[in-house]
Every structure is written in structure tokens, then in C-alpha cells.
Amino acid sequence: MNLVLARACTNTCPYCFESGEREKGKAGLVSMENVMKLAVWARQSQLPYLSLLGGEPFLHPELPAIVTLFRKTSPGTGLRILTGGIFKNRLLEAINPEDAGIIFNVNEPRDYRNPKHFDKVINNIETAIRRGFRVILGFNVWRPDFDPMFMPELAHRLGRTNFRWTIANPQRNFPSSVVSPEQFGETADRCFEMLQEAARLKIEGLLDCPLPMCFFTDAQLGWIGQYHNSIASRMGACEPVMDVTPELEAVRCFALSDTQRVKVTDFGSEQEMSDWFRLNTDYQLLNSGIFPHCVDCPHFQSGRCFGGCLAWHQDKITEGAEPPGTALAVAMQTLLDAGQPEAALEKYESTGFWARTVVPMIVAAMAATELKRWDLVVRYATEAHDQTTEPDIKAVASQLLAGVPTGRFEAADDDDDVPPFVVCS
Secondary structure, three states: EEEEEEEOOOOOOOOOOHHHOOOOOOOOEEOOHHHHHHHHHHHHHHOOEEEEEEHHHHHHHHHHHHHHHHHHOOOOOEEEEEOOOOOOOHHHHHHHOOOOEEEEEOHHHHHHHHHHHHHHHHHHHHHHHHHOOOOOEEEEEEOOOOOOOOOHHHHOOOOEEEEEEEEOOEOOOOOOOOHHHHHHHHHHHHHHHHHHHHHHHEEEEEEEOOOOOOOOOHHHHHHHHHHHHHHHOOOOOOHHHHHHHOOOEEEOOOHHOOOOOOOOOOOOOOHHHHHHHHOOOOOOOOOOOOHHHHHHHHHOOOOOOOOOOOOHHHOOOOOOOHHHHHHHHHHHHHHOOOOOOOOOHHHHHOOOOOOOHHHHHHHHHHHHHHHHHHHHHHHHHHHHHHHHOHHHHHHHHHHHHHHOOOOOOOOOHHHHOOOOOOOOO
């Protein structure tokens, strides 16, 4: 989870992911009252980690007090400050290095409007390192012709063992200067060069926002799995981030800041909020991916890949609309009540992955019970039981499993019906 301390910024990144938030009438700074509310919520909900960002968080005059307040109020919440690095380095003296880490987002020198700003950023990084802060460098790839040697060499020079990087994502329905999906091929090749150089220097590349599984070629991804294993594990699916505004309103992420917002304090935990965004935002945007081949890709069909950043997806979001799984469950239950369990089961199995949530999964197990398809009862009831935290659904799943005859947990002999696995290209 990320909290915006200040909407204003000292930098002019062409790809800025937060520029859509800078509108008239919005608070420029988070109030100490709201900081206290969030800190209390963080303690009560056992929030594991919070990032303080902007704009530029060092523009908040009470940044040291905010860090101290969180440390005292919610000591179990780890803190890190995400900064563009353009600030007076004396501000670092007021923060205890043990209280918060710092992630410096660094651009190539040519991308700073003022040439002196790059030197300022590097000077602040060196100062933070000397003062004992946990420092990580971040790098956003926003154009295909970036210098692949820049970040590995900078990280090596500054004694870092890793750096964070990602492809800059667009803001939905807002002008963005980023790499387009049509440019992914040439950009991926340069990213691969960057990772090869990082491996040569014994530096780990840490992927921030996930990329579609087909961003890299299979050969490139195989190499990445050996030398940058954490990147391989971050490819494909994207969990809600939750960027929190100074008003304590959360958006799924800044890329989707034009979609639904919720009050953080209306939820009992970060996970509860994440589940809400998954049901009310993600599932409405996952009817297709950013490429035509996404719909036929086994990674997309199985939920291993979101088909690229959701901000690129063209699906509409209807506020208050029922999640796709709800409509599926109702349709299946109608068929089941009409004495058509086979049609209900067929409807479930022919529907896309993202609509097959735990409720329709339970109805599918019910239909399989009527058909005495015990292998499917076991599969669907077990999956539903394991994937939900709702006691009522767990109870129904347990009842269905209890009704499976002894010795009938074997799968049906239908291997011939399983299509061959095809990797998307």
C-alpha cells in the first residue's frame, strides 16, 4: 500500500504515473489528522508495509514527524520513502535511518529538464547511503531507445546489490508518454541487455509492475529464470497495489485512478480492500488482454497472466456492477433448479477463468454431485474451500466432499479430452 504525502513534485518525468491526480480542488498535502487515522488503521489491521510517496514526499514539511508517528503508532508496519531524489539533502538528517528505507527513482541524465537535477539526485543517494539508510534504486523504462547499460552501471558504482525496474504504465483515459504494446518487442530486447549486464556485475534486477508473459521470448525468459529468478516469478499476474490519496481514498493503482475509489477506513485490512478491487475492478477488465492472441493464450485462460497492464485494456468498468462470477452463479443455479445439471456444468466449464470464482465453483460442484461426477465434485469443492475465507462457503464445500462415496476420489479417465499445452508467442 502507498500513501501520497504531497501531490506536487520537484521532477518532470515524461511518463509520470501520478499526474492525473493533480487537479484543482484536491488537497496538496496529507493532513496529520489523516496520517494518524491511517496509522491507527495500520496497527489495527496489521498492515505489513507502507510506502510514502507523491508527487515528491520530501515536499511535505512534516515528513520526519509522519515517519515518527507511524513508528510509534504502528511499529509493525515497515516504511519506505519513494522519492524522485530532488530535495535538499539536509532533510535526510531529520529522519532516523532505522525508521524507513528509501527508494530513489532515477532517470537517465537526458530525461531531466534541468541538467543539474541528475547530479542532485546522485548526491542525495550518496548522502542517504553514508547516513545508513536502506537505499534501493528504481528505474522506469518509458521509451524503446533507453540506455540498457545506465542502471546496472549506476547500481554497481553506488555499491547496490540490486535495483528495481519496470516498464512505465499508462494512466487509463489520461495522456501518457510510455512504451506502447506495439513497441514491446524492441523494448524487451533492450531490457534483456540491461539484465545481462546486471548479471555480469552480479546485481539482481527486481521487477516492480508485472509484465505479460509474452513480453520476453521463451529463450530470454529461460535465461532470466536462471539469473534473475525474482523477475520470472513476477511475470504475468498483477495484484491490486492500493495507492492512497491525501483524503485517504484508495484507488486500485494510479494507472487506474479514473476508476472506483474507496475509503481505506471502511475496510478491516489491506487484504479485504485488495479483494474488493479484484472483484469490482480487475474482473471487469479481464475479458481480453492488450494483444489479440491473449484470449487464446493458456497463460491468460488460466489466470497466470493478466494480458498486460489493466490500464491498456479496453473493457468498460461499470460502478456497482455485479462481478462476473455472480451472474455466472445465478445462471448456473437457474439451470440446476430447472433440472439441468449437465447444462449448468457445461456453462461453468465453457466460461472464462475470471468469472469462475468460488460461488459458481460451488454450484458446479453441486451440479457434478447430481450427475455423480465425483471427480469433479472433489476438484471444484476442494478448490472453493481452499480459495475462500467465507465460513458459509467452506461449510457447503465440506458437505459436498463428505457426500463423495469412499474410494471415489479418482479422476475420470478423460485424458484424451485434454488439449495439448501451447505456449503463446
